[in-house]
Amino acid sequence: MKKLIGPITQLLTLDKVPLKGALKDEKLMILENAGILIEDEKILEVGEYSHLLDQTKTKNVELIELDGEFVALPGWIDCHTHICFGGSRAQDFAMRNAGKSYLEIAEAGGGIWDTVTQTRNLTQKELAERTALNADRHLSEGVTTIEVKSGYGLNVAEELKMLRAIREANSETKADLISTCLAAHMKPRDFEGTNEEYLVIISEELYPILKSENLTNRIDSFIEKSAFSPDEIVSYYQKAKDLGFDLTVHADQFTTGGSEVAAKFGAKSADHLEASGKKEIDILAKSETIAVALPGASIGLGCAFTPARKILDQGGSLAIGSDWNPGSAPMGDLITQASILATFEKLSTAEVLAALTFRAAAALGLEDRGKLKAGLLADFNLYATYDYREILYQQGKLKPAQVWKNGLKT
Numbered sequence: 001m002k003k004l005i006g007p008i009t010q011l012l013t014l015d016k017v018p019l020k021g022a023l024k025d026e027k028l029m030i031l032e033n034a035g036i037l038i039e040d041e042k043i044l045e046v047g048e049y050s051h052l053l054d055q056t057k058t059k060n061v062e063l064i065e066l067d068g069e070f071v072a073l074p075g076w077i078d079c080h081t082h083i084c085f086g087g088s089r090a091q092d093f094a095m096r097n098a099g100k101s102y103l104e105i106a107e108a109g110g111g112i113w114d115t116v117t118q119t120r121n122l123t124q125k126e127l128a129e130r131t132a133l134n135a136d137r138h139l140s141e142g143v144t145t146i147e148v149k150s151g152y153g154l155n156v157a158e159e160l161k162m163l164r165a166i167r168e169a170n171s172e173t174k175a176d177l178i179s180t181c182l183a184a185h186m187k188p189r190d191f192e193g194t195n196e197e198y199l200v201i202i203s204e205e206l207y208p209i210l211k212s213e214n215l216t217n218r219i220d221s222f223i224e225k226s227a228f229s230p231d232e233i234v235s236y237y238q239k240a241k242d243l244g245f246d247l248t249v250h251a252d253q254f255t256t257g258g259s260e261v262a263a264k265f266g267a268k269s270a271d272h273l274e275a276s277g278k279k280e281i282d283i284l285a286k287s288e289t290i291a292v293a294l295p296g297a298s299i300g301l302g303c304a305f306t307p308a309r310k311i312l313d314q315g316g317s318l319a320i321g322s323d324w325n326p327g328s329a330p331m332g333d334l335i336t337q338a339s340i341l342a343t344f345e346k347l348s349t350a351e352v353l354a355a356l357t358f359r360a361a362a363a364l365g366l367e368d369r370g371k372l373k374a375g376l377l378a379d380f381n382l383y384a385t386y387d388y389r390e391i392l393y394q395q396g397k398l399k400p401a402q403v404w405k406n407g408l409k410t
Contacts, residue, residue: 002059004036004062005038005066007049007065008033010031011030011032011036012029012030012074012353013029013371014073014370016029017029019358021317022351024350034047035052042376043374046373046374069385070382071388074358074370075145075380076141076357077143079364080149080323084131084149085326086127089326113188113189115325116153119153125165128165128166132172135175139174140399145176145360145379150180151181154188155191166179174410181216184236185227186222187228207240207243219236219246220249221237221249223251225254230261241266249270252275253273256277266287269319270284271323273293274306278310285314293308294306295337295340298341299331308341319362320334320352320355321360322334335356339392378407381400382402
């Protein structure tokens, strides 16, 4: 069934905006008094509403007339989350704000291991239900595609439980969930061997099951002093690449080294980058790897933001993710975080919108979404406003009036 939605005061296609480099708002294509013609899950055409209306008068088209002023944009894409988890880390947040160090919090029973313990205590069904609830909240705020990592299982059986739960949750929410295996989040405390021995076991035992069950095509790791070093992770990534997995990296959050690994292996993205300096920015800018800023983690930890302005000015490609997780980034409000990052890093509205749509899609290796263009998925948001700039100006307080996913109003 074909549907025509309109008239739309401003429609931003994000078409013909480059994948890399800085952007001026003048690069945005804004259609006024526009419409979106869709069929099933795909966009057939975007253009002037009166023209589309004339075209469809003699055809079997459902007309969905909008009453009032609306801005249409592609559905938001969150390319980095950890929304499959158990428990809460409110105690960590309170202790951190009271001046406790990471080590002191860990010794008091907090940190990633606390979430691992609480996640292991849940069944697959319970995890799936919690993940779907988080995804539905994200979808209500306009996030139509959500990357979801494992990484709170940290052994073969528990990582499989998480990834199966993510797949189950994907059938329970209207959002698209893109799973990523983050078994290399840290060496688990209950593993008695070395970092290298843990990585060998995970790659030899887990990778084949991921392929046979089609649980994910994405492998991630945390390259950091508290997790895995650049040298330790090489064999792990090489085996993943040889098996045809896409790669992504938690890189340069507190110390550098991860971004070089990402560029070397042709990773789809390098995420965090708060510690990246000129060398790392140059490496990423010359690569095809998407730099992913995670302002939620900077807000949660009280640390520096990703040097987004420098990455763009150097010619790199920037996406923005929420990093929604129970520890460092519990807020999970993508637009609020992106608005705050824009303020501190002086990002243009065009740069932020690109970072939340087609550039984020590229970080996930997706080419069928992120723009309002014929042939792409009919994923879009309608905001009850006359000016697209109001969305970031209101810093997350302006929510979508309508969210459309795969051609259906959610």
